[in-house]
Structures are given as structure tokens and as C-alpha cells.
Amino acid sequence: TVTQLGRIWLSGNSLNHALKLVDASTGADVPNGSVSLSMAGGSAGQFVYANLPGAITLAPNTSYYLVSQETPGGDQWAYDDAMVTTTSDATCDGAALRSVGSPWTFRPYPLKNTFGPVSFKYSASNLSPAVAITSPADGSSYTAPASISIAANASDSDGTVSKVDFFSGANLLATAPTSPYAFVWNNVLAGNYTLIAKATDNLGAVGNSAAINVTVATGGASTPFVTSFVPGSSENNFSGWLGMGFTVGSAPITVTQLGRLWLSGNSLVHALKLVDATTRADVPNGSVSLSMAGGSAGQFVYGILPGAITLLANTRYYLVSQETPGGDQWAYDNTRVTTTSAATCDGPALKNANGGWILRLVPNTTFVPVNFK
Numbered sequence: 001t002v003t004q005l006g007r008i009w010l011s012g013n014s015l016n017h018a019l020k021l022v023d024a025s026t027g028a029d030v031p032n033g034s035v036s037l038s039m040a041g042g043s044a045g046q047f048v049y050a051n052l053p054g055a056i057t058l059a060p061n062t063s064y065y066l067v068s069q070e071t072p073g074g075d076q077w078a079y080d081d082a083m084v085t086t087t088s089d090a091t092c093d094g095a096a097l098r099s100v101g102s103p104w105t106f107r108p109y110p111l112k113n114t115f116g117p118v119s120f121k122y123s124a125s126n127l128s129p130a131v132a133i134t135s136p137a138d139g140s141s142y143t144a145p146a147s148i149s150i151a152a153n154a155s156d157s158d159g160t161v162s163k164v165d166f167f168s169g170a171n172l173l174a175t176a177p178t179s180p181y182a183f184v185w186n187n188v189l190a191g192n193y194t195l196i197a198k199a200t201d202n203l204g205a206v207g208n209s210a211a212i213n214v215t216v217a218t219g220g221a222s223t224p225f226v227t228s229f230v231p232g233s234s235e236n237n238f239s240g241w242l243g244m245g246f247t248v249g250s251a252p253i254t255v256t257q258l259g260r261l262w263l264s265g266n267s268l269v270h271a272l273k274l275v276d277a278t279t280r281a282d283v284p285n286g287s288v289s290l291s292m293a294g295g296s297a298g299q300f301v302y303g304i305l306p307g308a309i310t311l312l313a314n315t316r317y318y319l320v321s322q323e324t325p326g327g328d329q330w331a332y333d334n335t336r337v338t339t340t341s342a343a344t345c346d347g348p349a350l351k352n353a354n355g356g357w358i359l360r361l362v363p364n365t366t367f368v369p370v371n372f373k
Contacts, residue, residue, distance in 0.1 A: 226369060
């Protein structure tokens with residue numbers, strides 16, 4: 001944004017000069033881009049400036065001429081051995097001139113040579129950062145409950161990117177303050193969603209990405225692993241984790257929900273989780289917080305995982321519920337279960353407050369019992 005045009009004062013200068021900006025590609029004067037400048041009272045080696053009628057905007061990546069009208073025998077000016085140092089918001093490409101009756105001539109000097117010299121005062125606009133969603137692709141489809149990995153590229157040509165916000169419509173999903181700009185949107189229910197990324201630069205300018213549309217379809221029938229059971233006697237005298245060990249069959253399975261049986265009077269909140277039986281490590285994103293309030297006798301209460309997770313074929317896992325002494329009732333290890341063929345129930349699993357994991361290899365028996373879909 002240019003506000004003033006200037007010409008250097010050389011000893012003895014005292015006349016008026018017209019200064020103007022010209023579009024180099026068309027040869028046309030820039031609208032409102034001219035001033036009448038008096039050199040009277042200048043100082044040697046200093047530029048004299050005059051205000052434009054109003055601030056004007058010069059387009060990016062565009063060439064212009066800035067010129068002063070000179071007359072024979074008039075004020076002195078420096079010839080084309082005048083060299084200048086400039087700011088980085090534009091480049092001085094060389095010397096421009098147009099004598100009376102002739103077209104514009106441009107001399108492309110690589111050493112920033114100019115006539116005059118002339119100058120201008122300006123303020124640099126803060127350009128908005130550029131941002132684009134790179135994942136998912138527009139038109140992608142998922143099955144509920146879905147986990148959608150969302151990523152974006154962002155850059156700022158005249159500054160730095162401070163953050164990238166991810167939106168579904170008007171709803172803020174997440175903020176990534178640094179690169180890589182990405183996050184996972186978990187447990188997405190069925191519906192049509194429009195994803196947008198907004199990048200903010202260090203001066204507050206915001207750039208928006210193109211919209212990405214995704215569809216999450218209703219999932220197929222979720223199959224409970226435990227299909228029936230015969231509960232044993234109930235207890236509530238344990239502090240730690242209780243459940244079962246199971247081994248996935250020859251094909252991986254996708255787990256979306258974890259469940260615990262409701263026994264009469266149950267009302268507390270329980271943590272349920274999946275554990276890798278080999279490493280004893282919790283399965284990433286494989287836990288839920290499950291309230292038993294409002295359950296029905298003989299029915300499982302389920303909690304939805306943050307996102308669907310895949311359990312590997314021919315691999316053993318523990319599915320366990322956290323229990324507390326004097327808390328909700330749970331069925332002891334004479335509880336027998338019938339399951340689908342997707343995995344085998346290997347027996348009850350437990351871990352008390354002070355011990356390690358224990359698996360009792362009594363097939364088709366379990367504590368609590370627990371279940372998954």
C-alpha cells in the first residue's frame with residue numbers, strides 16, 4: 001500500500017516535478033498514483049516526498065515504473081550509475097525512462113541501478129496464509145463409529161503459521177499449533193460432514209482451505225462376542241481389574257464397544273480396557289468409561305470406544321473391568337459363557353492392586369462377565 005512518492009534532492013534543486021506510478025505491462029498510469037512535488041527547501045542526499053491523493057494498493061508479483069518528470073536545464077538528477085538498496089517487499093529491476101514522443105524504455109540492470117533516484121513510502125499488506133486439507137480426500141466414506149485422520153499443509157509467504165484449526169461446519173474439532181498439522185477425529189457418528197482447515201499467521205491473518213466433504217454411514221450389525229452366559233455367585237470384594245482372556249481367531253476383528261454385565265443394584269462408573277496379553281500393555285484407544293446406572297438385569301451395558309480398533313489374528317488379549325471393594329456386584333469365576341467363533345474365551349483374567357496379570361486357563365469361564373462388540 002503506497003502513500004507517498006519521492007525524488008532525491010541534489011544541490012540547487014528547486015523546481016516542481018510530476019511523479020507517477022505506471023503499470024509496466026500496459027504502460028498506463030496507475031489511477032490516483034501521481035503527485036506534484038516541489039523540490040524547494042530540500043536537503044542534500046535526502047528524499048523529498050509528497051502524499052498521494054489517497055493510499056493505493058500495488059498488486060503482488062506485478063511490475064511498475066516509478067518516474068519523475070524532468071526538463072532540460074532544470075533540476076539535476078543522477079544518471080544510471082545511481083545504485084540503490086531496497087526493502088524486501090519489492091525488487092528494483094533497473095532504470096525506466098520515456099522521452100517526449102517515445103514509448104517506455106526499461107533498462108534491466110542487475111545491480112539495482114536507477115535514474116533519479118526516486119522512491120516511495122508504503123506499508124506491506126499481511127497476506128493470509130495458505131492452507132489445504134491433504135487427508136481425507138474429498139468424497140471419502142466411512143462406517144460409524146468412525147476414526148477419521150485429518151491432516152493439512154499450511155504456509156505463509158510473508159510470515160509464519162501460528163496454528164491450524166480444524167472444523168466440521170462451524171464446530172471446532174481440534175487445533176494444531178505446530179507442524180505436522182494433523183489429528184484423529186474419533187467416534188464419528190453417521191452423517192454427512194464438511195471439513196475445513198483455517199490457518200492463522202503470526203500477525204493474525206486467517207486463510208481457509210477448500211471444503212472437504214465426507215460421509216459416515218451407519219455401521220453394520222455389531223455382534224456381541226459373548227452370546228449367552230450362566231452367572232456364578234456375585235461378589236464385590238476385589239480391588240483391581242477383572243475379566244477374561246481371549247484369543248482372536250484366524251482373521252482380525254474390529255472392536256467398537258466394550259461392555260460389562262449389569263447385576264442388581266449396580267450404579268457405579270467402571271473403567272473397561274483391552275490389554276495385549278503378550279506385552280501387558282494397554283491397547284491404544286482401547287478403553288472406555290462405563291456408567292452402570294440405569295442398566296437392566298441380565299443385560300450388558302456398553303460403552304463406545306473413541307474409534308474402532310483392530311485386534312490382530314491369532315493374538316491373545318485381556319478384556320477387564322476395574323472393580324472396587326464394596327462397590328458394584330460382579331459374578332465370580334464359575335460364570336460360564338458361550339461366544340461366537342471370532343475368538344476363543346481362554347479363561348478368567350485378573351490383576352489386583354499390587355500384582356501382575358494372571359490368566360486362569362479354564363476355557364469359556366470369566367469374571368464379571370465382560371463383553372465386546
